[in-house]
Amino acid sequence: FIISTVDLDGQSVPHIVISPLLNTEEESRLESFIGKLNQTNREERRNAIFSTYLESNLVFVQHDGNHRYKVIEMLSNALYEKGFVKKEYVHNALIRERTSSTAIGSGIAIPHGNPNLIHKPGIAVAVLKEPIEWGDEQVNLVFLLALGNQGNGVTRELFREISSISEQPFFLKKLTQQTSAKDFINCLETNVTEK
Secondary structure, eight states, X not given: OEEXXXXXXXXXXXXXXXXXXXXXXXXXXXXXXXXXXXHHHHXXXXXXXXXXXXXXXXXXXXEOOOSHHHHHHHHHHHHHHTTSBOTHHHHHHHHHHHHSOOEEETTXXXXXXXXXXXXXXXXXXEXXXXXXXETTEEEEEEEEEEOTTSOHHHXXXXXXXXXXXXXXXXXXXXXXXXXXXXXXXXXXXXXXXXX
16 A cells, blocks of 8 residues: 555555644544555455355255264265365364364354365355354354365464454354355355454
């Protein structure tokens, strides 16, 4: 972005014009401008990360899961049937879950299996009709992650976005109330982060 003291007509790069003598009001304008840019960039990154790895045929809304292992098995099988993972991934994800619960709080779980059993990266999602016991927590939103080893930043960014969802109770409730995969994805991608 550009911070300028003169008008910049025809400039396509985000910019703001402030006086050379930065006063308190201008500081506030500048802070607001940068905050909006950061928010826009964050939303673009979130949209890119979810739209890259999430397909509507791997989103199961209002699912009647009654046990975490059955939910993981269903999601893993969906990934397998669509060619994302090897058949062994199903069993591996279940073993991983038995080792330690993947619930992260706020009703969200992020089970996963061995990255070496992944053909191509993807995410399968289950939105449960009713919360179920997941270790020591109640969970109603499950992101089964099959991300492989495609780069350190991708996995970290995805975890950051899912963590952000867990910190927004109103948005989380809105997500879990969606009645179609398309609506769920649209809601996920159009979330405006609460301040």
